[in-house]
Amino acid sequence: MEPVKTIRSRTAVLPNSNIDTDQIIPARFLTTTTREGLGKHLFNEWRYDANGALRPDFALNKPEAQGCRILVGGRNFGCGSSREHAPWALLDYGFRAVISTEIADIFRNNSLKNGLVPIVVDEDTARWLIEHPGAEVEVDIANATLSLPTGAKVTFPIEGFARYCLLNGVDELGFLLDRMPQIQAYERSHHV
Amino acid sequence: MFEKVWKRHEVVAETADTPAVLFIDLHLIHEVTSPQAFSVLRARGLPVRRTDLTLATMDHSTPTRTEQVFGGAPISVESAAKQVRELEINCAAFGVELLGLRHDQRGIVHVIGPELGATQPGKTVVCGDSHTSTHGALGALAFGIGTTEVGHVLATQCLLQRKPRTLAINVSGVLKRGVTAKDLVLGIIGKIGVSGGTGYVIEFRGETVRSLDMDERMTVCNMSIEAGARAGMVAPDDTTYAYLKGRPRAPHGADWERALESWRALPTDAGAKFDKEVGIDASSLEPMITYGTHPGMVIPITACVPERKGDAIFEKSLAYMGLQAGQPIKDQPVNVVFVGSCTTSRLSDLRSAAGVLRGRKVAKGVQMLVVPGSQQIKKAAEAEGLDRIFIEAGAEWRESGCSMCPGMNGDLVGKGQYSVSTGNRNFEGRQGIGARTLLASPITAAASAVRGRVTDPRELLG
Numbered sequence: 001m002e003p004v005k006t007i008r009s010r011t012a013v014l015p016n017s018n019i020d021t022d023q024i025i026p027a028r029f030l031t032t033t034t035r036e037g038l039g040k041h042l043f044n045e046w047r048y049d050a051n052g053a054l055r056p057d058f059a060l061n062k063p064e065a066q067g068c069r070i071l072v073g074g075r076n077f078g079c080g081s082s083r084e085h086a087p088w089a090l091l092d093y094g095f096r097a098v099i100s101t102e103i104a105d106i107f108r109n110n111s112l113k114n115g116l117v118p119i120v121v122d123e124d125t126a127r128w129l130i131e132h133p134g135a136e137v138e139v140d141i142a143n144a145t146l147s148l149p150t151g152a153k154v155t156f157p158i159e160g161f162a163r164y165c166l167l168n169g170v171d172e173l174g175f176l177l178d179r180m181p182q183i184q185a186y187e188r189s190h191h192v
Numbered sequence: 193m194f195e196k197v198w199k200r201h202e203v204v205a206e207t208a209d210t211p212a213v214l215f216i217d218l219h220l221i222h223e224v225t226s227p228q229a230f231s232v233l234r235a236r237g238l239p240v241r242r243t244d245l246t247l248a249t250m251d252h253s254t255p256t257r258t259e260q261v262f263g264g265a266p267i268s269v270e271s272a273a274k275q276v277r278e279l280e281i282n283c284a285a286f287g288v289e290l291l292g293l294r295h296d297q298r299g300i301v302h303v304i305g306p307e308l309g310a311t312q313p314g315k316t317v318v319c320g321d322s323h324t325s326t327h328g329a330l331g332a333l334a335f336g337i338g339t340t341e342v343g344h345v346l347a348t349q350c351l352l353q354r355k356p357r358t359l360a361i362n363v364s365g366v367l368k369r370g371v372t373a374k375d376l377v378l379g380i381i382g383k384i385g386v387s388g389g390t391g392y393v394i395e396f397r398g399e400t401v402r403s404l405d406m407d408e409r410m411t412v413c414n415m416s417i418e419a420g421a422r423a424g425m426v427a428p429d430d431t432t433y434a435y436l437k438g439r440p441r442a443p444h445g446a447d448w449e450r451a452l453e454s455w456r457a458l459p460t461d462a463g464a465k466f467d468k469e470v471g472i473d474a475s476s477l478e479p480m481i482t483y484g485t486h487p488g489m490v491i492p493i494t495a496c497v498p499e500r501k502g503d504a505i506f507e508k509s510l511a512y513m514g515l516q517a518g519q520p521i522k523d524q525p526v527n528v529v530f531v532g533s534c535t536t537s538r539l540s541d542l543r544s545a546a547g548v549l550r551g552r553k554v555a556k557g558v559q560m561l562v563v564p565g566s567q568q569i570k571k572a573a574e575a576e577g578l579d580r581i582f583i584e585a586g587a588e589w590r591e592s593g594c595s596m597c598p599g600m601n602g603d604l605v606g607k608g609q610y611s612v613s614t615g616n617r618n619f620e621g622r623q624g625i626g627a628r629t630l631l632a633s634p635i636t637a638a639a640s641a642v643r644g645r646v647t648d649p650r651e652l653l654g
Contacts, residue, residue: 102390
């Protein structure tokens with residue numbers, strides 16, 4: 001995983017609450033055996049019409065949303081299935097962070113494992129962001145802050161180890177493999 | 193109980209800077225979330241460390257048509273066929289036990305774990321699937337993980353985890369006639385919301401929970417994730433032990449006695465504190481059915497679709513479903529009925545659906561699919577003649593698998609069609625592009641199939 005220190009971008013906004021992972025990446029695209037290439041199917045049913053043409057009224061299809069690397073979503077973003085294909089699709093499309101008042105557990109974990117930063121903010125900040133799509137914001141991982149163009153700087157929760165891994169591009173599997181002596185000791189003492 | 197199981201599995205305890213390293217007793221694998229995990233192992237030259245604690249099956253992409261499973265007809269969905277082949281190759285290469293396409297113990301991963309006695313009280317159980325919470329019904333700490341974590345467990349048999357908080361859901365009262373465990377969990381989600389459990393492990397407690405059999409407890413724990421919870425658990429008791437005794441992968445002989453002693457120490461001590469508690473009165477529940485595009489949009493079957501003027505997202509959901517605020521949900525015409533899924537495809541679920549269909553016919557124009565949760569359940573159902581009841585009624589009796597619940601194997605609901613599903617998710621497009629899913633219990637589903645419209649099952653109960 002590449003280290004992530006800051007992300008500066010205009011925001012793309014999907015105000016819907018409960019955006020589930022079936023919307024983020026429909027099940028029929030889960031048959032891939034790699035992590036790449038899912039970006040073209042991100043929000044497939046919302047982005048494309050029945051003929052495969054881009055729907056002009058969908059927020060991400062609008063010209064001002066192109067190149068945005070931060071997605072603001074309504075509450076309970078990423079609920080539903082554990083498919084890690086959801087963060088893979090978001091990353092492959094170009095997003096590097098997701099902001100909401102509530103982010104579902106498994107999705108949050110999966111995102112962190114892939115360097116997609118899940119950012120939970122308070123209701124007021126979320127409301128401002130949803131009302132101002134295209135705002136230029138900056139995410140600072142080391143300080144766990146989100147800076148808005150209003151001058152406001154809000155802190156977001158991020159678990160210490162996850163932050164460390166993001167900043168240093170740490171490979172969690174390597175971290176676990178380094179703990180093999182403790183794992184073997186556990187197996188012996190617990191007769192597993 | 194959660195604390196006890198967590199503590200027993202700490203290889204390295206959590207610190208301020210690092211998550212805990214948790215040992216995983218049972219790692220279940222299926223074909224959709226494993227390919228990239230095996231690729232990582234291959235790329236790094238790592239073996240599967242504990243093949244003895246790993247068990248694979250195939251369920252999401254597998255066909256349910258007999259001719260495609262046993263008859264040599266090709267799997268019609270090419271990408272599904274590819275995933276099935278990929279899992280076969282990976283398991284053979286890494287020495288992982290696979291209950292493959294034609295194996296007589298194959299089934300939906302969250303059905304076969306308990307069925308085979310592999311899932312046991314006090315075990316940590318993980319799988320690359322959110323409905324892993326199902327196994328919590330046996331008092332296991334069971335949760336869904338992503339593909340990257342599947343790779344971690346394959347390589348080390350461990351996971352990095354921060355400890356979640358605990359939520360007690362205390363259920364009292366007797367479920368009324370026609371109100372099932374599925375209605376209970378839909379009622380719970382309706383009350384606490386689809387994110388009411390986020391960050392928590394739920395323990396389902398109380399006299400009502402004690403009175404549920406194992407299939408019913410699995411239905412309830414299965415949908416913990418739909419309330420956002422990490423996991424859902426029911427403390428083991430004599431019902432659990434009777435269920436497990438004699439199952440092929442459960443302990444036997446002296447090991448059984450030892451295991452029992454250890455399991456009996458698991459239930460939560462009196463006076464233990466939970467981070468949050470919620471009370472549910474089961475006796476006030478009616479049969480439930482969803483009307484919207486997430487499981488929290490649920491009402492009693494006797495109720496009308498709610499109105500939320502000015503809530504654009506809510507109105508968009510109703511527009512997708514083609515339903516009007518204020519309309520009764522009862523008598524909404526349906527096109528497809530699906531009885532199956534890891535929520536409700538066990539023998540007791542099939543018996544209850546058959547009880548409604550016995551001597552009756554599926555309404556003209558309705559397609560009904562009955563998909564047993566495992567090949568063993570299929571066999572047991574056939575021994576009781578349940579298959580004949582379904583077929584004579586005009587329903588289709590299929591081989592086991594996830595089938596129409598996630599709609600990945602070609603079993604799909606058509607655009608604009610109304611489907612009463614005993615599955616766990618009614619998200620937009622889940623069962624097929626433009627599909628309109630209404631989640632309900634097996635008896636509600638069967639009753640709706642008979643009438644061709646959403647039906648209160650109590651009208652058809654003998």
